[in-house]
Amino acid sequence: MEAAARSRKRGPYQRSHERRERIALAVLQLVDEFGHEGVTTALVAAGADSSEPTVLYHFPTKDHLLVAALDRMDDLEADLSGVDDGRAALDLDSLREVANAAVTAHDRRLRLFVMLRGQAATPGHPAAEYFTRRTERALAVWSDMITKRQRDGLAHPGLDPRATARQILALWDGLVLAHFSDRDFDCGQALVDGVRLLTGQNWIEGLAMLNRPGLGL
Structure with missing residues (x-):
């Protein structure tokens, strides 16, 4: 009986959570189809099989809706990559492919990301909290991943993994902006080159080359 009572208490919350996820997914689908400029509460309500008052109850402004779309995108990508349960690995060939796919297949999502990144500097804007959570995640x-590569001898053992991770994230943000200035720019390769430099992999491979028989100094 006690378990049933707890279940009843969780019921409305669970329904509300599912409704929010459905609305966020509808926004993300609209972004993919029209870009963030084409998102309206009427279209969101239709896509989520809901009403405009319900949409606005959960997300009071368009900016809240757009932030929810990015949140939903992050969760979907995390499910695919396994980053939250430790399944993800920093394979540089895969990283190159994922990065290039991100800037080609999801151009409209990236434009939304860049737009909200700028809005995050505005005090009280919903994007500020989102980017704080996203950065920590x-x-x-x-x-x-950097710690695992250190254990495997693929990253410099003296690195601070968190500080290096922050540098890599900053690199990626810059590469995304470069992509919008030059659509032929190879973001994936530039990211891989940057990761190799920042993690010391180039140094490790160069040292291994020097230590090969017949090549040592």
């Missing part, structure tokens, strides 16, 4: 994932 990304730092944890990248720090873990």
